[in-house]
Amino acid sequence: MISYLLKRFGAAIIIMLFVVFFTLLVFFKLSPDPAASICGQTCTPDRIETIRTQMGLDQPFFAQFFAFLAGIFVGRDYGEGASAIHCGAPCIGYSFQTGQSVLQGIMDRMPVTLTIAIGAAVLWLLTGVAAGVISAVKEGTWWDRGAMAFALAGISLPNYFVALVLQYLLVVQLEWLPFPTAVPFSESPGQWFATYIMPWMVLALMYASMYARLTRTNMIDTMGENFMRTARAKGLKPGPILIRHGLRPSLTPIVTLLGVDFATLLGGALITETVFGLPGIGKFAYDAISVNDQPVIMGVTLVAAFAVVIANIIVDLLYRVLDPRVRVSST
Amino acid sequence: MTASPNTQVGEFGQPAPGESFSPGVRAFRKIIRKPSVILSLAFLALIVLLAIFAPLVTRLSGWDPFTYDEAAVDPSSGGLPLAPLGGISAEHWLGVEPQNGRDIFARIAYGARVSLLVGICATAITMLLGVVMGLLAGFFGGIVDAVISRLMDFLMAFPALIFMIAILSALPQGNRPALLVIVLSIFSWPATARVIRAQTMSLANREFVEAARTSGAGWAPLVFREVLPNLSGTIIVMATLAIPNFIATEAGLSFLGVGITPPNPSWGQMIASAVPWYSSDPMFFAIPGILLFLTVFAFTVLGDNLQKIFSGGFE
Numbered sequence A: 001m002i003s004y005l006l007k008r009f010g011a012a013i014i015i016m017l018f019v020v021f022f023t024l025l026v027f028f029k030l031s032p033d034p035a036a037s038i039c040g041q042t043c044t045p046d047r048i049e050t051i052r053t054q055m056g057l058d059q060p061f062f063a064q065f066f067a068f069l070a071g072i073f074v075g076r077d078y079g080e081g082a083s084a085i086h087c088g089a090p091c092i093g094y095s096f097q098t099g100q101s102v103l104q105g106i107m108d109r110m111p112v113t114l115t116i117a118i119g120a121a122v123l124w125l126l127t128g129v130a131a132g133v134i135s136a137v138k139e140g141t142w143w144d145r146g147a148m149a150f151a152l153a154g155i156s157l158p159n160y161f162v163a164l165v166l167q168y169l170l171v172v173q174l175e176w177l178p179f180p181t182a183v184p185f186s187e188s189p190g191q192w193f194a195t196y197i198m199p200w201m202v203l204a205l206m207y208a209s210m211y212a213r214l215t216r217t218n219m220i221d222t223m224g225e226n227f228m229r230t231a232r233a234k235g236l237k238p239g240p241i242l243i244r245h246g247l248r249p250s251l252t253p254i255v256t257l258l259g260v261d262f263a264t265l266l267g268g269a270l271i272t273e274t275v276f277g278l279p280g281i282g283k284f285a286y287d288a289i290s291v292n293d294q295p296v297i298m299g300v301t302l303v304a305a306f307a308v309v310i311a312n313i314i315v316d317l318l319y320r321v322l323d324p325r326v327r328v329s330s331t
Numbered sequence B: 001m002t003a004s005p006n007t008q009v010g011e012f013g014q015p016a017p018g019e020s021f022s023p024g025v026r027a028f029r030k031i032i033r034k035p036s037v038i039l040s041l042a043f044l045a046l047i048v049l050l051a052i053f054a055p056l057v058t059r060l061s062g063w064d065p066f067t068y069d070e071a072a073v074d075p076s077s078g079g080l081p082l083a084p085l086g087g088i089s090a091e092h093w094l095g096v097e098p099q100n101g102r103d104i105f106a107r108i109a110y111g112a113r114v115s116l117l118v119g120i121c122a123t124a125i126t127m128l129l130g131v132v133m134g135l136l137a138g139f140f141g142g143i144v145d146a147v148i149s150r151l152m153d154f155l156m157a158f159p160a161l162i163f164m165i166a167i168l169s170a171l172p173q174g175n176r177p178a179l180l181v182i183v184l185s186i187f188s189w190p191a192t193a194r195v196i197r198a199q200t201m202s203l204a205n206r207e208f209v210e211a212a213r214t215s216g217a218g219w220a221p222l223v224f225r226e227v228l229p230n231l232s233g234t235i236i237v238m239a240t241l242a243i244p245n246f247i248a249t250e251a252g253l254s255f256l257g258v259g260i261t262p263p264n265p266s267w268g269q270m271i272a273s274a275v276p277w278y279s280s281d282p283m284f285f286a287i288p289g290i291l292l293f294l295t296v297f298a299f300t301v302l303g304d305n306l307q308k309i310f311s312g313g314f315e
Helices: A002-030 A034-039 A045-055 A061-074 A102-137 A142-156 A159-173 A189-223 A226-233 A238-266 A270-276 A281-290 A294-322 A324-330 B023-031 B035-052 B054-061 B104-140 B142-157 B160-170 B176-204 B207-214 B219-255 B267-277 B283-312
Strands: A076-078 A085-087
Touching: A002 A061, A002 A294, A002 B142, A002 B160, A061 A076, A102 A142, A102 A189, A102 A238, A102 A270, A102 A281, A102 A294, A142 A189, A142 B283, A159 A189, A159 A270, A159 B267, A159 B283, A189 A238, A189 A270, A226 A238, A238 A294, A270 A281, A270 B160, A281 A294, A281 B160, A294 B142, A294 B160, B023 B283, B035 B054, B035 B104, B035 B283, B054 B104, B104 B142, B104 B176, B104 B219, B104 B267, B104 B283, B142 B176, B160 B176, B160 B219, B176 B219, B207 B219, B219 B267, B219 B283, B267 B283
Parallel strands: none
Antiparallel strands: A076 A085
């Protein structure tokens, strides 16, 4: 078990190193000079040169790469002598636009992104799994066909379009909800809910459709298994069979999917946050891209990749706990 | 999802009396009768024709996608279309854009070209890369598999959307559709390769491949004559489901402003430019949005039906 964990973490670190390397390389090669864009309108070549030296942008690629890695593990200094700015570990740089620490910027926006991700996940798990189980139990009925047709449509709907339709119907036409403005729960629970309900619905529609389809398929497979027949032969009632024997093996693949989907959302629901104007990590990245603020784009990319890599490890471990068959075959 | 090896060794698996078609043909005949499939095919045929004959159709409708029609909008209301429902009239079949009065029908027709072109090209490249890499990794195993699998892990751990946006915004303008196809394919082939790899691994140990191997076949005939034909079902299904995925992603990227750049029309970009008008002129976002949804939906319905056939129909 320990050696398995070490192996997984080793692989994760290598993947992260590649992500850093590749992201830095793309910006190094493709982007217009960031020093010029920091400097702004009234700029002299001398000033650009100073900024380049201070940011370490005059260094060759590999020097920049190792300076960035050093920043993550032990911190780094920008500039030299008295004017140097120390950035403690884990340091992923400062925004070119605002001068704010990127890590701080991400942390500040984490609550909004977490609220969106958790609320949406709860909504899509409840509706998606329930619809999938009912469809499987009533396989072939009109309920099953209807739910699956709806799920197929849900997968095909672009989420920004759903967002616009919801906003048009619920805010403009019916006036049930106010225009979304991110307020903390402690300030006004009512407005907090009114703001986040639309992003939750938009994300949940897409994911619930996928989860309903997957739950249905797994459930139908499970119900054909021998242990289910044994349970029926023992004279157990359909309800307990379904819950005690049927649900657990059907839901293990859902856990895997949930871990990775949730982690992806932690990197920011970019489109949803942008459409509703909610200041989460996705909007942070989107705004940074439009002004070519490289340290922020790098930072969000890294945090997002980190979340997915870690989620994959957690999910694998959980899988071993949840599914006895995996435990036996892999030890 | 695996086609049974019977499609390969037809001389052993005799067709039932009175049924001389191959399983593929039978499967095809079965789904082609479903109303959902017929409707999807009909709709897609319409969109494909609209895309191919866009110049011809717009000459017929009288407006090209770039000409401003100031007579169709009302300057006193801030540029809203004069006719009801977003300016729908005999002149402008699907209405006009607010403010500049460009013809929405013409922009939809030309936008369909971009959507289909990007979707189909990205699918072709993704499938080619995914199948070749998956076959290599699954068939040869060992170091080849290790290298390809790590590359796939790395690409799949990447936050693809953020990165695609970052690359596309950093890249020079140039040929946007081609750039979109390349960027989309780079991040998508691992998903295909992973499935192909797994199926190749299980096929490589099957009796009919063993038989060919012991009879002295080299790796090329083994891969191309024994393994690849048995993957055709999987490849067809994955390709059919990849097209709508790419169409939606292209529209999403254009919606975010890094895909097709104005004045060239694309459905996603039309929805983006309708955002400021969504409360006063809802038809402006509804028309491209509904067409985008129906196109993606139709492809998904087709893919879903093919998948059912290939996973269940051959057994």
